[in-house]
Amino acid sequence: MVEAPDRLAERLGRFDALAVAVSGGVDSMTLATFAHRLGRPSVMVIHAVSPAVPQEATERVRALATAEGWQSVVTGAGEFDDPRYRDNPANRCYFCKTNLYDRIRDLTPHVIASGANLDDLGDYRPGLLAAAERDVVHPFVEAEMTKADVRSLARRLGLADIAELAAQPCLASRVETGIAIDAADLAFVESTERRLAASADRGATLRCRITHDGVALELGDDALPRRAELEKIVTALCAESGRRFAGTRAYSRGSMFVRP
Template sequence: MREARPGAFIETSAATPPAERLARVLERFPALAVAVSGGVDSLTLASFAFAHGVPLTVIHAVSPAVPAEATMRVRHLAVAQGWELIVTGTGEFEDKRYRDNPVDRCYFCKTNLYDRVAGLTDRPIASGANLDDLGDYRPGLIAATERRVVHPLIEAGLAKSDVRALARALGLGEVAELPAQPCLASRVETGIAIHAADLAFVERAERRLAVLTGGGTLRCRITRQGVVVELGPEAMGHAGAVDTLMAGLCGEAARVYAGTRAYRRGAMFVGA
């Protein structure tokens, strides 16, 4: 299997503050195009680079796999900070390799994304991948490596906790506390074809579930057994109410509801 090598760490003392390490990485770039998803990592990277005077183009891709609230968040920050923002489609749903949902689906998603971004800017493309991402199965990093995408947070040795601390220092408010939120296609079990209608159902269900449980970690999964809701420890006390809500939503949508279970990261990667 192809191996992703996202980049080297800068040479600095472990005692060097994360913000200083990231600033040193960004000094290498006369300008950047940051691909932002609407999550804490890429938004923090874009905000930090902009605040440090790096000429910046921010590019956000919309698709059925991107929650509408993520796009709204990007647009809000772009106006608030004065970014040059480009919103584009990615075209991944035109790629049968992506829609077939193999275990390396993310490779084809990121291939489409970065090829589209490269056609919109001559600036080096940067992602918001952080150090913790290297511990996961991330085929999208392979596509990034093949296209010379840079990962400033990784190069600076920043983990997720460092990124959140940086977001707080930048005054990004609720962005700093956003839960990890992979794309909606990650809710679909490997081998089940990706359909926009499934992702719309997942987005609607998770929005309702978040209100019901008060937030925290939860996932609405599309599996071979039916719709499953995974709950983090903080939401387990709401399992009964979740069952009632989801039974209703699945009944309205003519879907099978298969109950709740404990949240497990990467649960949809069957055979990974």
């Protein structure tokens, strides 16, 4: 049986050059590292910054780019200039990825690659439509690799810290559908989650959500032992910023999407 890394290498070997869209998460960072170390295709790494991208993700990309010797570009995707994105409809991700991939196409003629894996195909992912419209390729999907396979590959590449990164979708995913995306809200979410993470067990699942009822704290089972402490942090931060704390509830993936 052909192992996942061999399948991935075979799929990547079809290309002379790739532009890998790297968010700073485990999938895209692992893909960029693996493709770059192959030596062929030629790899350009593109990282887009915006109020929806955590600063630590950008710092992670810059650090690995230096360590690996990537040809990398940090750019703005421009999604905040798009009112369709800021209005935050259920398919907001479509407009985000539309702006991202169009920006990458302005920068390079290379085939664009994403870090999507097989598990992503089971989610509601409007961004995949934008990718399909722009002929973006998904090497992990083509190599039939799941999230677990990607983490395993990251460990084989010596990227132990990246392999253990928790899922961390963009900050706009914390905002309930229909609430306009606002840079100040995203900055609040980022700073709050950073404070929460510093007080929780390493890797604990927690989210600060902007909802129609106010700021909600979502905790996974691994964060519940520190619930009282975490609630106290969010309550104080809400009071400082004039926001309403809407309470704590169980973590639910994608809970801010209100689908048509």
